[in-house]
Amino acid sequence: MTGATAPPPDGFVPVLRLGGILLVTLQGDLYDSTAERLRQDIGRTVSDDAVTGVVIDLSGVEIVDSFMGRVLSDIAAMTRLLAAQTVVAGMRPAVAITLVELGLTLPGLRTALSTEEAMNLLGAEVAHLPRTAGARRERP
Known part of the structure; x- marks a missing residue:
């Protein structure tokens, strides 16, 4: 056994709650039905x-279409409208270019270069742990 985890099932979008x-996290292509379910779930x-x-x-x-832009x-x-804010993080230049070419400039949608920056925009404190914090020590 290699310790690798199985990939998530098709149509699965991980949603993690961190306080409020x-x-x-969107990965790869997103089916329209999955995007619609995600919109409702959020x-x-x-x-x-x-x-x-x-x-x-x-x-x-890596790629978005007009439907995903609308979602x-x-x-x-x-x-x-529900008194919460949304920030899109980590958008690749090609995705941004595609959205503009499709005429979807997403007015009112805040963006950030990284997830950490997005969390900070929302007022969340992001802890910086030293790289060695989770490392295992070798036994003599």
């Missing part, structure tokens, strides 16, 4: 669980 902030979670911010990490996304815009508008 949801961290949504809205329900923000409403039911008093979430104050949503970070959508796009660093694992991002809709999530930002929906969370704003």
